[in-house]
């Protein structure tokens with residue numbers, strides 16, 4: 001594999017994450033999906049520990065089930081559907097990051113983490129709400145790891161030849177609080193052949209709550225296409241089984 005120009009790869013693979021979070025040049029559909037996700041995110045957050053009268057809860061469930069009917073799919077879907085066509089037509093690749101479970105503004109599961117990219121440092125800013133609670137008042141360790149995967153996954157793009165997460169080591173130093181603005185830092189440290197080494201930390205003010213080391217392995221970009229095609233085949237198989 002020849003060494004790509006790092007700056008070009010940054011532009012092609014990293015900055016879409018940052019651009020995806022800007023509010024510029026959004027189609028009406030993307031704007032509406034972001035509004036829906038924001039409303040959904042707030043609803044899920046407010047539902048935790050709700051004070052709604054127990055006698056009203058069934059009525060609320062009825063309303064939600066009726067709303068859910070409007071979004072029902074006839075089959076499982078991938079947020080990457082149509083990606084190849086959009087890319088070939090010069091479409092905006094950043095639209096796909098709208099659906100990321102960590103940074104996606106159109107994904108209600110995403111906290112979301114806001115990504116900034118400096119010369120050498122990736123900074124993620126996030127406030128985890130009650131839905132991410134593990135220990136009382138603190139972020140579940142699995143979500144701490146997921147946040148590192150996203151931020152270190154962005155930092156590895158500084159290598160110029162990004163890939164997939166092969167290994168993620170997390171040291172939980174002190175409980176990571178909910179409802180507090182946190183800073184997640186990620187750095188690319190070195191590259192050895194296809195192996196890309198990164199490290200990061202989570203800060204609550206001056207307190208380091210967690211540290212991580214991530215190993216990424218450069219992959220051929222066609223691997224993403226193979227993954228998408230494998231998904232399509234699986235779904236087609238499931239549909240044939242249902243028929």
Ligand SMILES: CCCCCCCCCC(=O)SCCNC(=O)CCNC(=O)[C@H](O)C(C)(C)COP(=O)(O)OP(=O)(O)OC[C@H]1O[C@@H](n2cnc3c(N)ncnc32)[C@H](O)[C@@H]1OP(=O)(O)O
Pocket residue numbers: 149150153164165166167193194195215217219224
């Ligand atoms: C366009 C939008 C894209 C958005 C993408 C967002 C991604 C966000 C980040 C993720 O969440 S990725 C999802 C989680 N990761 C995975 O699902 C990856 C699953 N694993 C794999 O697919 C393969 O194992 C992998 C591509 C990582 C590596 O397989 P390969 O067959 O390409 O490599 P190989 O096994 O030959 O290993 C290459 C080198 O890495 C080393 N290596 C691989 N896995 C390792 C490991 N786990 N620990 C330590 N070293 C490891 C391996 O020893 C070897 O070292 P050497 O070159 O020194 O011989």
